[in-house]
Amino acid sequence: MKKTQEKENIIELKNIKKVYNEVTAVDNFNLEVKRGEFVTFLGPSGCGKTTTLRMIAGFELPTEGEITLNGQDISKLPPYQRPINTVFQRYALFPHLNIYDNIAFGLKLKTEEVTYKNNNGKTITRKERLTKKEIKEKVRHALEIVDLEGFEKRSIDTLSGGQQQRIAIARAIVNEPEILLLDEPLGALDLKMRKEMQIELKSMHETLGITFIYVTHDQEEALTMSDKVVVMRDGMIQQIGTPEEIYNEPKNAFVADFIGESNIFNGKVTGDKKVRFCNHIFDCVDQFPVGTRVDVVVRPEDVFMRKAGQGMIDVVVDSVVFKGIHYEITVLCGETEIVIQSIKNAEVGTTIGVDIEPDGIHLIENNVTANEFDGVITKHNTVEFGDGEFECDLTQLYPGSRILDDTLVDEKGEEINIVGTEVKVYVPLNGCIEMSDDADEGGVTGNIISLIYKGDHYQYIVRTENEYDFILDDEDLWNENDFVSLVIPKEKIKLALK
Amino acid sequence: MFKFSRKQLCIPYAVFLLFFVIAPLVVIIYYAFTNGKGEFTFNNFTNFFTDSNTIGTLIYSMFISLVTTLVCLVIAYPVAYILANSKLKRKSVILMIFIMPMWINFTLRITAVKEILTAIEGNLAYYPFLNTIIGMTYDFFPFMILPLYNALEKIDRRLIEASHDLGADGVTTFIKVTFPLSMPGVISGITMVFLPVMTNYVVLDMLYNSTYIMGSLIGSYFNAYDWNNGSMISIVLLAIILVVTLFTNKLGNITGENRGATL
Structure with missing residues (x-):
């Protein structure tokens, strides 16, 4: 595999728009992906993430816009001419072929340019197919990567969901694509299996050095695995950023609400780094002109419980749910609910104090009234x-x-x-x-x-x-x-x- | 006390089975291995394989079956393929147009074909073989197109996409994915056409005016009150059908799971 050379863009999507039957599925989509990056398209179902992936794979042609791979326009190329492979949502393994033939499917079609000198000393370049031995070796290696050595002869219906998933990954990476597309590949697996595969996929990405473009609606999956997350909604990009940026500095209330748990309040800026919500003026780190209406985003883990009267505001405990590692405590500040995650318990009906540190308060301008x-x-x-x-x-x-x-x-x-x-x-x-x-x-x-x-x-x-x-x-x-x-x-x- | 169980619902069918399937079979087997006086004999069996007329008819029937099946397959496959892949909303309506002839009485249809062919050719005797194939194909086409369409329609679109994704163009994808996956449909289509054609003498009677097919051969023996030889031919035919069915089933198992592509 090529080592990550320059951090140049491998694929660029420019002003992509896709319209189906007069319904716009994706609009104004601009994205640059660097070689070797792990990019995730994240959004609720119907947000256009899969459609975008399918345009990159070549199954759909964009209505408008351009997709360039290594600087060359590939928007109109059929899928079989793109050096891109896909791991499909429900694997899409060929039921009539055994595991070996499934994985070797792409290799058997592949031609490589071979240059050699013939007897007359002329240099000849021609396309040759891989030999059986080469194919066999590559398949063996791919099976080794997905940890299913020796499975060549088995038929695919003898495999569990997780194993089929691995075969689907092997079938795609064996072709050494420039970009690997993964369309909700872990969606059909149970929770434990999914967590394991997340880690494995991430380490596969590191060892192979291939660019991954991953589609999911699971925000935790996106945050765990990606270098870059593209949050989508309604066919539009809401925010592009690292998992930390997306989590800590959501650009709008939708992103804040979709990524992790959040408390979102209507607030108003009352002074220099001061914001009013829950009938209290809090210090914060974001700066906006006085009077600006804002959405205030506070993560449940950034709300701290104090003794009554010792916090910034006093609240009444409304409900407590035990979640394993923490308690999820809902408190009422007047009419407004605040959700708190804490390892400490609290008693329903009691009054407690609550502190929110300035760096736990994130403001998003929202002047739509x-x-x-x-x-x-x-x-x-x-x-x-x-x-x-x-x-x-x-x-x-x-x-x-x-x-x-x-x-x-x-x-x-x-x-x-x-x-x-x-x-x-x-x-x-x-x-x-x-x-x-x-x-x-x-x-x-x-x-x-x-x-x-x-x-x-x-x-x-x-x-x-x-x-x-x-x-x-x-x-x-x-x-x-x-x-x-x-x-x-x-x-x-x-x-x-x- | 009489106690109702679900099994008792089978009784009407069991009675039917006994009287109309098992009993006739026993009678046929009895006749096949006896002579006119009711004595046990293998003569009918040897007669079958020594009589050049019978063997000739068997081979000719098979040939007609084979050609009809091939013609049906060649015509039906592209239609089923296009139909299964089209984005038309009323696919089933178009499919119905192909199947509709089945709703019209069989003899009536063949009579119509006969009239049309006579009008075109002048005299049916000029092209008896061609006429037979046309008649048979017309008659059995629906039995070929239905299982084919079912099988092709069931193929997961993502498998086709996966094939393109892995570098196969349209033709390669057809050869390596679509066709193998449609095999259950092909096999069940062949079974539905090949076997019935072999014994279908009505078409031949009307378009060929000859007895050169197994069904009509049996009929001719029975008409002459030779129950014994007639029964033996039926038994041999039964054996052939059994072998062919077993063979095609096995082929179906190899090519993939049974996708229920039968009628």
Whole structure:
């Protein structure tokens, strides 16, 4: 194997976009992978991570954008011409071949350029297939790497899931690919096996020196194994960074929520490295202008329990769950829940103090306080925006105007011709939009595509049919993918003329 | 007390089996090894293998079967392959079009084929062999395409992708992955066509006007009240079918697990 030479980019994805049946699966995807790196695509199912991997493998062609391997554009090459091999999600071993033939499948097709001098002293270069002996030796070596020596003659259905997984890895690495793609390879294994294979894969990566691109929805797996993690959601990259960066400095509330456990609160910057949340002003290390609205991320292990009155704030213990290595303690600060991980126990119902150190508080700027849409006035009391039509109060647009016989009139009582006017629509996040499971109740329907718990309420994103997103806060728990109807009281809809 | 158990549900079938499968078989075996006077004899057996007419018919039947099977396979495989891999939403509807002839009465269909061929060729006697193959192929095509389609449709798409991934282009992938994995379908298609064709005399009767097939040979003996020789031919045919079935089953086992690609 080649030793990691220069840290040059082996593969680059530029502005990759993939559209299936008018649905955008991946958008604006930019990534550079260095030779020998272990990169993980992490995200919930349907976030586009597998689609991206399949574009690198060549099973899908990007709708837009370019994939370059060692500086050459490979976006349009068929998979069999790419020096890239894949370990498939459910192994995809050939059931009609034994283990030897499975592993040798790629080798038997491989040609190598051989240069030699013939009798006349001419140098001839031609492509030759590997000899049987070479193939045999390579297969033996690959089996040795995955720790299944002597399994050549066995048929694949005699193997356990873990062994099949190893054969699938052997079948891919035996071809000495430049990049090895792994599509949730450990998803079908049980927990213990998965942990073992994680360590083995990591050490395989180190010894082989091949670039690994790994897809998983398991954040722990991603943090354990990777040099670089790409967090994805909804076809978009949320953050690229080392496992430490992703964990300690999540770029947005989604990443914070997805990677590890976190407490996420709505906060406001009140001074130089000072932030207010849970009715207390905490010192922190991030700096933002005073008044900035922020998402405050605090990891459960960064919250420390003190005796009542001795902490920064006093809280009431709400529940305690024993988790093996630690207790998971949920406390209430007023209405807001804080989750604490501690090796110490606490008694439910008691009041305790809580400390959060400045470096345990991570701030993410979040100035989104209202949904903003472009709308059109459809009648004298309705406006259409975000896939729906809502009743609203149009008098706010013209000072002194009023509604007379269902018609908007100005001070003099003359009708204002308003139908068809384009307006800006603002709907605040907090307490303005209500969800209902009765599809006819609200002005628009959609599916919940994301929810994030923020201590005393959930923040939801509801996506409508034509991909308008409504962000709203709600105290009740709904499920992801729930189909809901959105009710917006007419006094909550704020309008402005363009 | 009468106690109901699930096994008792088998009784109707057991009775059916006894009267319509086992009893006739016993009768046939009895006739095959006796002469007209009811005495035990092997003469019928030796007759079979010494009579050039019988042997000739056997070989000719096999030949017709073989050609029909091959033609069916060659026509059905590409169709099944394209259909199984197409992204059409109504694949089953298209498949049904191929299978629909099965819904029409067999004799009626063959009569229709006969009329069409007569219209084209003028006189059926010009190309009797060709006509027989056309008739047989038309008749048995659905039995070939169904198992093939089932087998091809079941092939995991990821295996094809894995093959491409490992460096095999389209043709190589077909030879090394798709075709071997469709073998259960191929074998069950062959079984479903080869064996019935060998004894199907209706097609031959109508398109060939001859008795050159095993089924019609048995019929001709029975018509002449020679139950003994007729029965022996049936027994030999049964033995041949048994051997062929065992052989194809074995082949199916070698090529991979049984993927249930039978009808």
